[in-house]
Amino acid sequence: NKKGFRIRYVAQYCSTPDSPLHGSISSQTGGHVNSVVRWACDRGYRLIGNGTATCRRTPLGYHAWDSPVPACQAVSCGPPKAPINGGVLTADYSVGTRVSYFCNDGYRLSSKELTSAICQPDGTWSNHNKIPRCSVVVCPSIGSFSLEHGRWRIVNGSHYEYRTRIVFTCDPGYYRLGPAHIQCLSNGVWSWKNERPHCQVISCGELPSPPNGKKIGTQMTFSATAIFTCDAGFMLVGSAVRECLSSGLWSGTETRCLAGHCGIPEGIVNGQVIGENFGYRDTVVYQCLPGYRLIGSSVRICLQDNQWSGQLPICIPISCGHPGSPIYGRTVGNGFNLNDVVSFVCNRGYEMEGPARAQCQANRQWSHPPPTCKVVNCSDPGIPANSIRQSKIEHGNFTFGTVVFYDCNPGYYLFGSPVLTCQPTGQWDKPLPECIVIDCGHPGSPPNGVLSGEKFTFGSTVRYSCLGGRQLKGESSRTCQLNGMWSAPMPFCSGD
Template sequence: MVLWMNIRLFSGCLLLMTGIYNVKAWTYHYNIDTNMDWTNARRWCQKNFTDMVAIQNQAEIAYLNQILPLHSAYYWIGIRKIDGHWMWVGTKKHLVPEAANWARNEPNNQGTGEDCVEIYIKRQKDTAKWNDERCNKKKAALCYLASCSDKSCSEHAECVETIGSYKCQCDPGFMGPRCEEAVQCWPVKNPQQGFVQCEGVFGAFHFNSSCQFQCDTGFRLEGEQRLRCLASGHWDNALPVCQAVQCLPIIDAPGGWSMNCTHPLSINSFNSSCEFKCGEGFELQGSNTTWCDHTGHWTHKTPTCTVVTCNPVLASAKSQLTCADPLGKFSFRSSCNATCEEGYRLRGESTLTCLSDGNWSAPTPECEVIRCDALESFQHGTVQCQDRLEKFSYGSLCWLECGAGFTLSGSNSTYCTSQGKWSQDLPVCQAQQCSPLIDPSHGTVTCTHPHGQFSFGTVCEVSCHEGFKLHGTPRMECLEMGKWTDTPPFCLAQQCPLLTAQENGWMNCSHPHSLFSYGSQCFLGCKAGFEIIGEPGMECSASGNWSQEMPSCTAVRCAPLSFSQLPEVGPPPSMNCSHPHGNFSFGSQCFFQCAKSHKLNGTSQLICTSKGYWTNSLPSCVVKEMSVSAGMLIYAAVGVASSAGILLLGGLMFLLMRQFTKKGEKINGPVPLLEESFF
């Protein structure tokens, strides 16, 4: 009987279905009644369904392991090695490493020719994992049936298989479950002062439709004349607008008239009008109105105004006037700036303006001597000054000195400038400086600075990061002569005990700081024929200790040799063994020898290989056959007269009879030891 199992997936839920429902979905099928090699299993899947199963994710693997029954030979899946690469045969795509689900130490190609893949369903070890296997092995077939058909999607889509169903992947510009609907752009209306005409294969305002715009007479189109509906549901350009014809803007004359304009359509466009009037202090010359006509020109020229004048102004003592007259000498909007000679400051308004009533905006200003801020004694220092005009005024010169034990930082003299500022910033009296300290490598410096950074009285503490040890004095102080009490210390990585490779092993280490110090990592392995005892990786900790004891290498062991395993067909041979690495372990050699009346049946030497297997089966001893010629020689030596000769002659005849009666019979040797078979 052939067992069939259909599994269908709906809306993210996994359901077990029987064959009475006709529902389109991705389904699984298997046959555990007849085991087949990989090629015939795939033919069976392709004949009855779509193909051998192609696993897409871990959820699918878990589900298959849940619903499939345990089968002693396990199941074939659709992966095969082609040109040295593992490939999904259904899609002809390479198996990427991140998608692989191999069992531990697989694929190993043990025995060569393991080019096909099985899945361990409900296996106690490595359950639901993959194993590479020879393709001629007999296993259960595991298949799937696709769900896409010619009628699944419209002509504007591609049908894409999914786990448990399918979906229609729409072409650009189409949407809907079967991709039958064209994407729609927002409707376009006639612009103000214009009109639009639209058309398209899939309908107006749908994908690939276009709209053409035109404006009324007297208006011009701003933007693209033609728009097209894109696959994204947006027009390829912004909607254009119809703008009225523009007149050039009216430029205001300097200090002339003012104007008031109305713009029924847009600024300075068709039908805009402006009214002019002179400002206070001006008289209008020309038309007081104008309009923008349909040709884009104003109907009247811009008018002008006559300016009002003010009385001339004269400079006061120690001052100078600089005037600007945009509309005429000392006229409306004329301005005069007053400045003083060096060392004097202006008292009053520095700028005078001619107003519309013919008067200046302020009285003429005067000049007075400039003063600087008064200087006072500063911390740890004194000030002495010489005043040329008035105390702390323009030209005053001052000297500054520091008290004993401090150094002057800055200029020791300053004078009052014409800007009322001292020529130099006030200096400061600073404590003696020590050389700056920086954080040592893998360490930190923490300081207190009572008189300034790294100056007299500064105290610094040095500490090292985790895993590093301080070498030197941790505390230093800056003395009054600008010297530290000691040389700066430094940090070195904590040392771990030196490691050497174990006998019959090797060691590979990395040292980020120094040999066998904090952060060093060592990985250890064994030579062929030896296996490691303990974890292979070690790391030097911040405390200077290794993370574990040093692992060791021990020889691989073969099964102990014992003649009790063989049937008793004769006395066992003598065995002489050498064990360079331990009893019955890698490199052990055993030699075998029988008594003179017996001969050795099998090899005389066995060797334990690096894989833990003996090179051959145990030998045995069998009785030697006595030839007729040997018997005749014995008879002649003893003589026919003696009773011993008679007995010997009888024995000789017995041997002759046995020689003829058992001619052709074979001597069965001892049963060889069974060797393990790995496949």
């Protein structure tokens, strides 16, 4: 009020309490002392808290309900299990919510399966969590389909199920028209629509008869043959018999009938023949392709007997042979002929000194010898104060793979890794550890007691005494031990 006093107005009854969200007051006997109010939740919600409250008089003199307004929590059925090769469509899992089941592409729900379920007030799904099954889609059988002069086979999948793939191939001498393969689609039909594959025989086209010669054979399809002969006084150059191949081409070379002629000289593998005239006393020159060298005579002459002089030369690769592998390393590359390049690699923990590649040259020598693989060394890791180091080193060096062990002197504990290993990079795998003195901490002093001693590390001893003639109960001295604990419990001083 205006005089500075605080005035409290106290009602002598309990007012009507609030209704919970999604709930209501089901009954109330009044607002006087010992009146009772009851709350209830809407359908699909459960009560959280006390369902009743009683009107009580508090020690401060006012009236209040002895329990707070409860909460109404929505009943949830929880996420339903999805079918294998399918899924579930739903917004939430509360009472009254309907979930729909669906299958992935290539799968369909059985006609006998339920496609949906509803969350019931008791917190269970109406289908009792029975998961529907998604069955794989199957395309019609093509077992009755026959590919004349060809065949078909399943390359993946089985039993004509979804995504089964079938490939069509034709026999040698036939080529395919129509789709090369079909696949079972997700709607249960094959991808070939109305087009069906079929195999058609290959034709090589007509071969003319050579001037001054004859041809026997009129067929032009696969495996047909044509035989050629020359008139008297003419020499056959080229192929005497040619066959229609599965590629649609005639085998052999063009047939010609020439007079007084050695014929086209035989070619060489990895080389060429230079010369355009093949009559009496004409010459041809043989040359090898780059990277090859000629063995035999490079020149041949057409003789009177219509034969080329000498023997057919050959071209062999220019090879440098295997270059060898570095010690503690290996050579990468399988080609050792002209211009081939090999690489050298050192083993793990070794570094290369010298070129990493070499090339085969025209003089049949490698451009570089194999390099040297030198073992990687780590620097001395050092010895921490108050520690002991153990290691096995070779030739005074900490080489790759060297392991160093550390331990601390008595009274110290190791902080860090006790083992260090030299890595292929020339670095240690962990930092150098430290030896830290064991410290038991301040031992404390009893009431009316005096502590003597300022060091609290391993081996240190502190002593106790009492003030005012009081008697010391317990050990008068305590020592810091290896486990970081003080020996004996702290004493105390008896008396007032």
